[in-house]
Amino acid sequence: MSPSKFARGRKKLAATVASLLNPLRAARYAAAAALLCAATAAPAWSFPWSIDMYRGPALQPLEVSPRVMPPGTLPVDTGEPPMSLEQMTVRMHNTLQPTPENLAHGEKLYYDNCAPCHGDSGTGNGTVAHLLHYPPYNLMNSVARELPDGFIYGYIRDGGTHMPAYYDAMNSDERWDVVMYVRQLQKKPAPPVWVGMPIVR
Numbered sequence: 001m002s003p004s005k006f007a008r009g010r011k012k013l014a015a016t017v018a019s020l021l022n023p024l025r026a027a028r029y030a031a032a033a034a035l036l037c038a039a040t041a042a043p044a045w046s047f048p049w050s051i052d053m054y055r056g057p058a059l060q061p062l063e064v065s066p067r068v069m070p071p072g073t074l075p076v077d078t079g080e081p082p083m084s085l086e087q088m089t090v091r092m093h094n095t096l097q098p099t100p101e102n103l104a105h106g107e108k109l110y111y112d113n114c115a116p117c118h119g120d121s122g123t124g125n126g127t128v129a130h131l132l133h134y135p136p137y138n139l140m141n142s143v144a145r146e147l148p149d150g151f152i153y154g155y156i157r158d159g160g161t162h163m164p165a166y167y168d169a170m171n172s173d174e175r176w177d178v179v180m181y182v183r184q185l186q187k188k189p190a191p192p193v194w195v196g197m198p199i200v201r
């Protein structure tokens with residue numbers, strides 16, 4: 001390096017140092033550094049702050065898939081092997097007695113679960129019937145009176161195309177209590193036929 005080039009280099013360095021020491025410039029550098037720190041702050045301070053604690057390291061709901069039962073698994077209490085409605089119609093027989101307690105229990109279950117659709121009298125005029133796309137069946141007509149116990153039992157367990165299933169909401173004894181209560185309702189003289197409300201769609 002020639003002496004003149006060396007001198008020029010030294011001059012340049014001196015000028016850079018002087019500019020860095022200039023108080024105004026120094027303040028600007030500090031501000032820029034502070035901004036950089038703010039932009040790269042830890043995600044815990046990120047917006048919106050209200051859900052910082054919500055997104056914790058804890059396991060989130062359904063993050064891990066729920067346990068899937070191996071095929072063919074049977075419940076250990078009051079469970080029944082999988083059966084079609086036809087099989088239940090033929091094979092399922094009531095072993096309970098229509099005692100006042102069982103009928104009272106069946107009545108309560110009927111009012112809580114079935115009456116909103118099928119109506120208190122069973123004719124299909126329940127309080128929510130007008131909201132349904134498909135009207136609930138009349139359980140008091142001659143067809144329903146002839147249905148075998150096992151069919152009603154199976155219908156409660158598995159539901160229909162439009163009717164919900166109660167396989168997980170009632171156990172076997174509870175379903176039979178409801179069947180006995182429906183049978184008791186059907187012994188009464190047929191209530192006037194309900195012609196139906198306009199269906200709301």
Ligand code: HEC
Nearest residue numbers: 113114117134135136137144152155156160161162163164
């Ligand atoms: C959400 C309304 C709804 C509820 C609740 C409901 N059902 Fe039904 N049910 C229906 C509809 C609709 C049908 C017509 C067939 C279908 O959907 O498969 C039906 C059909 C039936 C049938 C078949 C009747 C036939 O002549 O074939 C039986 C029996 C029956 N329900 C009994 C019950 C009992 C007992 C309960 C209570 C445990 C109940 N249902 C609860 C809507 C309901």
